[in-house]
Amino acid sequence: MTVLVFTLILFAGAYAAGLIGSLTGLGGGVVIIPLLSVFLGIDIHYAIGAALVSVIATSSGSAAAYVREGITNMRIGMFLEIATTVGAVVGALLATVAPTHLIAVLFGAILIFSAMNSLRKKDVHVLETSSPLATKLKLYGSYPTAQGTVHYGTKNVIGGFLMMIVAGVLSGLLGIGSGALKVIAMDNIMRIPFKVSTTTSNFMMGVTATASAVVYLQRGYIQPGICMPVVIGVLLGALTGARILIRSSPGKLKLFFAIVITLLALQMIYNGATGRI
């Protein structure tokens, strides 16, 4: 295969990954890794490096819009970034010593968990008053909705913080945004409204992924020739996905992709367990 053909295949695969990642809400990084490692036989280390770079691009790109609309809570994001960046650096260091097949199996498991989680019904809740610690840390805010400005508080700061460390470690170890875990930490544990949780999670991903990406770069995981088509492809795919989501809410499509992703994840676990990755 020539470099040109290889690059075009990578670009097409990355576009599909960005599209599926955006439609399912899983993020492009989590879809591109099995695509590169299972189908194209690229060493999982390079796949993880490229995925991390694409996570930075897509999350920063989409965070831009939400920040300007005032939905993202920058204080909550900044506070929890202490947890995710520490986790991310630890995760990136673990990735350099962890055996490859273990990474593949863990990745598959997280992928299945995220796919299932994306199908879960979300309950809408707004916490009126914050816990004392949350008040001290100014972890409250307001965001615009169609019915006017909604004020919200938070609680369980320590639980959310610990969960964010786990999210950071997995992000650094597996090269993903780990959006599902971040949203669980904010929405389920800290009781932050879902919309604020998802947008703030997105906002945090750029810094979290960068914290581990610079470690990856120094260890040689990041190959410019692989990264270029992957990052551009994932970003364009994600933009297309966002356009589709504005027009329709693809319930059935989401289920279909969740199944596809689960199969991909099982293949990855199988490859990992049998030592083929």
Add this chain to the structure above:
Amino acid sequence: MENVKDKDLQYIIGNLLRWGVWTSLGIAFIGGLIYLSRHGQEVVYYPKFVETDRDMLTILKEMLQGIGAGRGRDIILLGIMLLFATPISRVLFSLVGFILEKDRLYVCITLIVLMIIFISVRGGLG
């Protein structure tokens, strides 16, 4: 008053993120075209992953030399570096914002985040 400053900060950070992403990808794309025009017809060869241990300064120095020599891969790397710089400069802008708002708690929190990033740039204590 505080709210007005928050809004300004949101606007600046939103634009920073957007421009950061598009500029870095634009540069990476140009680098990609140069890379493909030079090596497009060669056979793909990515040997099994070998871990390296190069510090950031060496990587930057080699990248600049490569760009001077018109190497596509190093121009792509420049784009990737700018992409890394985007969220980091977002944190720096937040720091300025919190300083202007005299929010000492969040100035401290932001400094902690910056310190962690600095540690990872230095190779993560390794």
